[in-house]
Amino acid sequence: MIDDMLRTPEAIRDAERWTAHNYHPLPVVISSAEGCWLTDVDGRRYLDCLAGYSALNFGHRHPTLIAAAHAQLDRLTLTSRAFIHDQFADFCRELAELCGKDLVLPMNTGAEAVETGIKVARKWGYQVKGVAPGQANIVVAEGNFHGRTTTIVSFSTDSDARADFGPYTPGFTVVPYGDLAALTAAIDENTVAVLIEPIQGEQGVVVPPEGYLPGVRRVCTEQNVLFIADEIQSGLGRTGDTFACDHENVTPDMYLLGKALGGGIVPVSAVAANADVLGVLRPGQHGSTFGGNPLACAVATEVVRLLATGEFQRRSTELGARLHAGLRSLIGRGLVAVRGRGLWAGLDIDPTLMSGREACERLAERGVLAKDTHGATIRLAPPLVITEEEIDHAPPQLPAPLAG
Template sequence: MTTVDMVTPEALAEAERWTAHNYHPLPVVVADAEGAWVTDVDGRRYLDFLAGYSALNFGHRHPSLIAAAHAQLDRLTLTSRAFVHDQFADFCRGLAQLCGKDLVLPMNTGAEAVETAIKVARKWGYRVKGVPDGRANIVVAENNFHGRTTTIVSFSTDPDARDDFGPYTPGFTIVPYGDLEALTAAVDEHTVAVLLEPIQGEAGVLVPPTGYFAGVREVCTDRKVLLIADEIQSGLGRTGRTFAIEHEDVVPDMYVLGKALGGGIVPVSAVAANRDVLGVLKPGEHGSTFGGNPLACAIGVEVVRLLERGDFQRRSAELGERLHDGLRALIGRGVLAVRGRGLWAGVDIDPALMTGRQACERLAEQGVLAKDTHGSTIRLAPPLVVTPAELDQAVAVLAKVLDEAR
């Protein structure tokens, strides 16, 4: 019997038997999906308010993205970067123009894109800024989440992500998120970049103080340091703008992108920067066999087209107000605080009532999928195709879960 023939308990047991336990998923086995809805192997439907950690910004199986994937599957799926294919230039040009940058370097996963940004920043520091070899330093923030490679977890402050994976990669200085004074003090003559999330998602959808990124931009410009914006979760329409850093009218030197760039179909990531930054790389110094493959680029081209229209950004901004209004109405009814922008919210549940994990389990029982993080905080990030009625339904379910626990 295959998993597709199983009911939920059997499928969960089979996954538990054969899979390394690096995740603790909710007891839901998804078999089908469309838009903002998924259906499990037992035929039960759920509103998806996680959206693949923003990988599904355009919803499950968006028609134009699926059509682009089907068309490319019938023609060409992989060449490696040893050759150029006919989707590559269109994708790179479109994404570069969307970012307002000269060049794009496509990769696969978000962590690969962050690693790419780190390597580019270090090489830029040595070749352009003149930092002595081996002394390059990058300033990062506490409670960051940029991926799970050995280099990236070296500057994580999350014990679950970091512990037992040393020895750790040097070259990073960690400062409190949102503390401009601490960041300014940390930047020295060997600093080549400041790497930040415009909104910290894994930390609980933390939004920095107003003016923070404008201040960071000024420091980076004054000290000849690259400002790198990790927009893997926060970018591509999630917060009501194409990029979350736009809320402060700040332009970084480098964008790090992923998740939604693949349309929820294939892993696609990229780094975008001007020629004076990305141009430091020479052939053979960095690459990926699957990075920028034809299937990924065909889907990425359509993702860029969807974003160029601005409809998804406007929808996220407008419906985001509705979502946050509904969630703030629950403060005092079991919710302690609500944060976020657009269709992205961090909700702190009163720990006297339940943990975040328990809240998500009870939401799932009522037909809404969400994910907890750090204690009693849950994250809500529906696909940008969600309707007002579906938003109201999810908030009502959360209210019911809280009322039942009080």
């Protein structure tokens, strides 16, 4: 099996010895990377079909982003938000323009962006909508993944993420994903926001029914409720548009962004919304020492500029169609279903054949790295710099009988 590939398993044993077991990584030890390819400590190369859960949309060590990081490292790395640095305004302005919003609030991680969105929505509810103090609620969807803080896991339906982490934070109503009638029925006079992923990544790249997102937009407008789109995994080119919401011409009140925003170099997240929403915050009410730091802004500004060209959105659309065609040809040969959009796919394997974990281990043996989720599902999300040849290489590496 895969352990036999490594001549230095002590690196894996040391990691297990000195690290809390909050992850179950594949037994591969990576030492370098370039573009779509990873190299392990023994010199074996792997095609990266996970891209850091979309954090590496532009591949490993994209030269433009590396150059921006190097230049900034020689000048200034941190000031805290106690002062303004010379990279801050450009980043906030260019990201706001990309999102079509007035304001940006930079943070670090995706979970921080979600927590920020929750706080802003509650404050907006009290100050603007007039919800009674302490009564604000937010409607969320089953199968969601918005992070793992204590507040966020309080409305998770994943037992691994939620169990034994109570007491749980109140103020959330969970409805089935994709069910507009259930979402509408859950909204009341105290509802301040609907928080959903336009495509549920951790759940297995689940795309909602056509018309669902426009329906959510319409209901939120009618009921004076904020529509918050968690585009942390789905946004910034992954699905073939800048945002997954763009596929149905939907504009949320608030974007939650992260992962790819840091170019695979530094953690960067952000909330983007108009002034009538983000403008409820005042100094001292929310912040982060590292949020919007000079190094993060220098890299993230170049990310925004790469996206502004439209090149990566086009690549995701065109190469995504090629990827999905190759995967769909395997349905009936061990694959039960293929879902997704752009360069993002969820594959359901016949669970009587093997688990998703076993399939990923076999893929790794054949030089392709991917990630399983929820038993018998694999997620594929290669960097947007992948080539046609590399796309065509991936599906045949799926283990027999999936690939014949």
